[in-house]
Amino acid sequence: MTAVEQKSAGDWRGVDLGTRTVSYTERDAIIYALAVGAQATELDLVFEEQLRVLPTFALTLAQWAPDELGTRGAFDTKTALHGSQELKVLAPLPRSGSVELKASVGEVWDKGAAAVFEVKVECEYFVATWSLFAPGAGGFGGERGPSKPAGPEGEPNVTADLVTAANQTALYRLLGDMHHIHIDPAAAAVIGQPRPIMHGLCTLAASTLPLARELGVHPADLLELQGRFAAPMFPGDTAQVRAWGDADGVDFELVRDGKAVISGAHAVFAKK
Structure with missing residues (x-):
């Protein structure tokens, strides 16, 4: 060894x-x-x-x-x-x-x-x-780390639809993440998915575009972004961005069929 x-x-x-x-x-x-x-x-x-x-x-x-x-x-x-x-x-x-x-x-x-x-x-x-x-890599006696933050309360003040394309993962993988689960049905089946799934980073980034439009800012003016990957998204799916706040600091989640795909998300945009 x-x-x-x-x-x-x-x-x-x-x-x-x-x-x-x-x-x-x-x-x-x-x-x-x-x-x-x-x-x-x-x-x-x-x-x-x-x-x-x-x-x-x-x-x-x-x-x-x-x-x-x-x-x-x-x-x-x-x-x-x-x-x-x-x-x-x-x-x-x-x-x-x-x-x-x-x-x-x-x-x-x-x-x-x-x-x-x-x-x-x-x-x-x-x-x-x-x-x-x-x-399988835990149990080494280290600190547990921060807990999952609580989600925002009440109804969102901003909502927007994220509509993905059927060929979105085929295009996104050309940027370097060539993992087979995003293109090959057989590879997706190995991880228990019915068909290829979207890249998490593609989904997270894609959610910032309709969010920025609804907030009245430009997506290229993003200053901070974070989010947790809670469930897979499939190319061709439509999900809803639910957000609390404004461009100075907005908490959001991406929900598909009543289930969070991205949770605990937060973004800040520069306003011009």
């Missing part, structure tokens, strides 16, 4: 996952915008002459970091789940270019039967944090 395999989950706290320079073009940013639901009429999201890059595009640039932790053997990549995501925007992403990303393991929480690994990616434009739920 190697030294990596002998590590307990808690030993990964603070581990440096390396630095990578990731390059992208205007075409990549436009494909991303289309993949999360931008319309052809939203020229500043899909036309290179007016392009504003959606802040959530950053998450595709940094996807290598949680993959790196799994590759190093911190958890079983076949059973680990993406539990939640955070994004803090420091500056707008340029239309194209190269970004140097530094990744590390943040906290590692002990949930008993499972561990939760935080993977943090930092650069001059954003800080992104993945929360990865790893069954």
Whole structure:
């Protein structure tokens, strides 16, 4: 057994996952915008002459970091789940270019039967944090970590429909997350799903577009975003964004057939 395999989950706290320079073009940013639901009429999201890059595009640039932790053997990549995501925007992403990303393991929480690994990616434009739920990796004597926050009370003051396209996962996976469960029915069946499921990050990002429209702000003016992945969403589904607050700070959830797909979500937008 190697030294990596002998590590307990808690030993990964603070581990440096390396630095990578990731390059992208205007075409990549436009494909991303289309993949999360931008319309052809939203020229500043899909036309290179007016392009504003959606802040959530950053998450595709940094996807290598949680993959790196799994590759190093911190958890079983076949059973680990993406539990939640955070994004803090420091500056707008340029239309194209190269970004140097530094990744590390943040906290590692002990949930008993499972561990939760935080993977943090930092650069001059954003800080992104993945929360990865790893069954079987708990029980190492660490702290349990924060509890799930209580949901908002009362009726939402903002609602909007999120209508996904039947080919949305086929398009989104071209941005780097090529996992078979998002395209192959046989792979989806292995994890107990009737058909391929949407990427969690695609669903979370897509929900910010109708939310921004209802709030009267631009989705590219997103400053902060977080959310928990509560249930799968399928391409072609329609779900409802239910939100409490305004652009300065809005709590929201995404609900399909009466069940939360994304819960405990929060967003902040700059107002111009």
